[in-house]
Amino acid sequence: MAVEAPAKPTLADKIYDKMFHNYVWKSIFRTGYPNTPRNQMLVVATNVFLHLHPTRIHRTHVKITHTYCLGGLSFFMFLGLTVTGILLMFYYVPSVERAYLDMQNITTTVQFGQLMRNMHRWMAHAMVILVFMHMMRVFYTGAYKPPREFNWVVGVILLVLTFLLSFTGYLLPWDQLAFWAITVGTNIAGSAPVLGPKTRFWMLGGFEVGADSLIRFYTLHVIGLPLLAAIFMAVHFWRIRRDGGLARPL
Amino acid sequence: MATAVVARPVARPQARARDEEVLVWPDLVFVEFISALLFTVTLFILSVLINAPLLDQANADVTPNPSKAPWYLLNLQELLLHMNAAMAGIIIPTVWLIIMGAFPYFDRDTDGQGAWFATENAVKITIVSGIVGFVGTWLLILWDSGKIAFFLNDWFGLSGGDSLRFLENVRSMQSQLPWPEWASEITYLPFNLKILDGTGSGGPTTFQHLDFPGWLVEQGIPIAVLLGLPCLLIYTLWRMGWVVNRRDALLALFSGFIAAYGVLTLVGTAFRGQGQELVFPWELKVSEGIPGQEAGH
Numbered sequence: 001m002a003v004e005a006p007a008k009p010t011l012a013d014k015i016y017d018k019m020f021h022n023y024v025w026k027s028i029f030r031t032g033y034p035n036t037p038r039n040q041m042l043v044v045a046t047n048v049f050l051h052l053h054p055t056r057i058h059r060t061h062v063k064i065t066h067t068y069c070l071g072g073l074s075f076f077m078f079l080g081l082t083v084t085g086i087l088l089m090f091y092y093v094p095s096v097e098r099a100y101l102d103m104q105n106i107t108t109t110v111q112f113g114q115l116m117r118n119m120h121r122w123m124a125h126a127m128v129i130l131v132f133m134h135m136m137r138v139f140y141t142g143a144y145k146p147p148r149e150f151n152w153v154v155g156v157i158l159l160v161l162t163f164l165l166s167f168t169g170y171l172l173p174w175d176q177l178a179f180w181a182i183t184v185g186t187n188i189a190g191s192a193p194v195l196g197p198k199t200r201f202w203m204l205g206g207f208e209v210g211a212d213s214l215i216r217f218y219t220l221h222v223i224g225l226p227l228l229a230a231i232f233m234a235v236h237f238w239r240i241r242r243d244g245g246l247a248r249p250l
Numbered sequence: 251m252a253t254a255v256v257a258r259p260v261a262r263p264q265a266r267a268r269d270e271e272v273l274v275w276p277d278l279v280f281v282e283f284i285s286a287l288l289f290t291v292t293l294f295i296l297s298v299l300i301n302a303p304l305l306d307q308a309n310a311d312v313t314p315n316p317s318k319a320p321w322y323l324l325n326l327q328e329l330l331l332h333m334n335a336a337m338a339g340i341i342i343p344t345v346w347l348i349i350m351g352a353f354p355y356f357d358r359d360t361d362g363q364g365a366w367f368a369t370e371n372a373v374k375i376t377i378v379s380g381i382v383g384f385v386g387t388w389l390l391i392l393w394d395s396g397k398i399a400f401f402l403n404d405w406f407g408l409s410g411g412d413s414l415r416f417l418e419n420v421r422s423m424q425s426q427l428p429w430p431e432w433a434s435e436i437t438y439l440p441f442n443l444k445i446l447d448g449t450g451s452g453g454p455t456t457f458q459h460l461d462f463p464g465w466l467v468e469q470g471i472p473i474a475v476l477l478g479l480p481c482l483l484i485y486t487l488w489r490m491g492w493v494v495n496r497r498d499a500l501l502a503l504f505s506g507f508i509a510a511y512g513v514l515t516l517v518g519t520a521f522r523g524q525g526q527e528l529v530f531p532w533e534l535k536v537s538e539g540i541p542g543q544e545a546g547h
Contacts, residue, residue: 040275053278056271060364062278069285076286080293100307107304118297126293128322139353139504140376142363142497147263149354156351163322170320176538179308180317188319188326191335208310244263247364 052237054245061246066141070134074162075233077127084120085222092172094218096211099174124166131162143247151239154232161229168221171214182217183209314538315524324518325511331526332394332420333472342476346507353504357496371492372501378492379502382483383509390475391517394419395528420471424463436460480506 009017019025020032034043041055060066091110092102106113135155138144144152171182186209190200205212240246272278306312319327329338362368367376392398399418402408416426438460484502487493493502523529524537 034275037273040273044274044279050275050279053274055274056268057274057278058267058270059272059277060270062272062281064281064285066366069282072282073285073289076289080290103304107301114301115297118300118302119293121302122293122296122300126289136508140372140501141366142368144354144357145360145363146354146358152354153351156347160347166322167320173304174308175303176305176308176312176314177303179310180314181319184317184319184327185323188323188330188335188339191330191338192340193336196336196340209308242263244266248264249362249364249368250264250360 052241054241057245058248060248067137067246068133070130070137074127074130074134077123077130078229078233080123081120081127082226084116084123087116088120089222094172094214096174096214099172099214103173103175124169128162128166131159135159141247145247148239148243148247151236151243154236154239158229158232158236161225161232165221165225165229168217168225171209171217172221174214179209182213312538314536316522316526316536318518318522321515321519324522325514328391328514328518328522332391334468337469337472350504353500357500359495359497362497369495369497369501371494371498375487375492375498375501376505378487379483379505380509383506384513386479386506387510387513388517391513391528396422397528420467423471424467427463429463434461434463436462 031039031043034040044050044053044055088106091106091113093099103117106117108114110116138152138155167182167185170185171178186200186203189203190196192199201207203213203216204210205216318324326339326343329342332338362372367373389398396419412426416423418426436459480503483506484493484499487498487502493499517528520531520534521528523534
């Protein structure tokens with residue numbers, strides 16, 4: 001009786017085996033592609049980048065029309081802005097003497113400098129729009145209702161932080177657009193009752209936009225506000241899980 | 251006798267419906283990956299095609315006309331043209347953010363969550379409030395710019411003459427009405443404590459003088475409009491039987507806000523020319539220089 005012999009491995013099988021089953025690869029990815037439900041849940045629960053997610057999710061929530069991915073995309077813009085922002089920081093010095101020259105260098109002599117600057121700017125605009133649309137999505141799907149009250153409040157704070165992040169970045173090119181937009185913007189802040197003039201002075205480090213304003217806006221833009229936003233984002237994401245995931249009809 | 255202590259009901263996370271669930275890997279991770287990819291590619295192409303603006307180096311001596319804040323603040327800059335600066339720039343946005351943050355504490359009903367426009371009349375309310383906010387904001391801006399009076403006169407020959415001139419815009423109520431002398435010098439009890447007095451002059455014992463026509467135009471009418479129109483909208487929709495619960499009222503308020511916010515941002519961005527004059531977007535140009543001797547830009 002002939003026993004069916006196992007098929008001989010083809011060349012492709014051998015290459016695949018060499019590439020993905022070798023010692024180094026397996027030290028990084030301990031398991032192969034998760035192709036059973038058990039492994040697919042494990043990979044989400046144990047992977048540092050994926051464990052923000054639950055392992056399973058209600059099927060209405062993966063429909064694109066339920067969320068349009070707006071919150072996730074806002075976060076993705078934040079990540080993209082961090083990457084392009086760090087690249088820009090290599091070339092940019094926040095001093096009145098150098099800021100504008102550095103901008104010109106970034107756009108003319110630095111490899112892909114113009115591209116990185118464009119990405120940073122358009123992503124920043126996209127983030128403001130996406131955060132706003134995310135707020136509208138949450139409102140119109142009634143997802144702010146109990147028990148998610150506090151997460152809505154955190155969201156409102158994150159909206160303000162997004163505006164502030166964008167606003168502080170606006171001054172950095174140190175061109176006419178930046179200078180006068182910040183002058184107008186801080187004049188608005190300065191009109192506040194009681195604390196207005198003081199607030200404006202704190203923001204600008206003086207009575208008008210100058211060298212001290214530039215270093216303040218820069219420090220807030222690259223470290224202060226991103227840290228604050230990261231803390232609130234951590235709370236925001238954590239609370240989504242704690243409050244039972246995305247809202248769904250009772 | 252035992253007394254039952256009844257705790258207030260606190261909303262808790264819902265029980266999970268495990269048979270309705272799908273796996274995050276691959277069902278959600280795939281969607282996230284595709285949308286991230288789509289945005290990366292779109293923004294990449296956009297960045298190749300359109301360069302971020304870089305004008306001349308900052309110069310405190312050369313003021314562009316008009317000078318504008320970043321686009322997402324132009325709604326506030328637009329409000330500034332119509333009322334008291336502190337109100338437009340700080341008080342209104344702050345109060346609105348607090349109101350918005352308080353939404354879930356006002357609307358505590360857990361019904362209708364997790365689905366788009368879940369109450370019965372939600373879509374109708376949203377559309378009508380959106381239209382009211384859109385048209386209403388445009389009308390108010392047009393009226394306050396004096397354009398409505400101008401066009402009524404220009405196109406139809408309608409003119410109220412001097413007796414109706416005070417209706418041209420908000421400020422004309424201050425300048426065109428026969429206010430008695432004392433109206434702009436109303437003495438009232440002092441409450442300008444030292445801390446409230448930015449200039450350092452005066453003090454707790456000084457009498458204050460209220461310029462009533464100025465106050466009416468800068469604060470009174472704007473407050474009345476900003477509080478009155480949303481209340482009127484919600485009241486009307488309630489009388490029509492559309493608004494039946496707090497969720498519906500918030501839908502009307504929020505949709506009206508979105509529309510008004512959109513119009514204010516749009517007008518501030520694309521319809522405000524030199525001297526913040528209301529112009530069409532294609533007439534908008536920026537000049538720079540010392541006032542009076544600007545060079546075209």
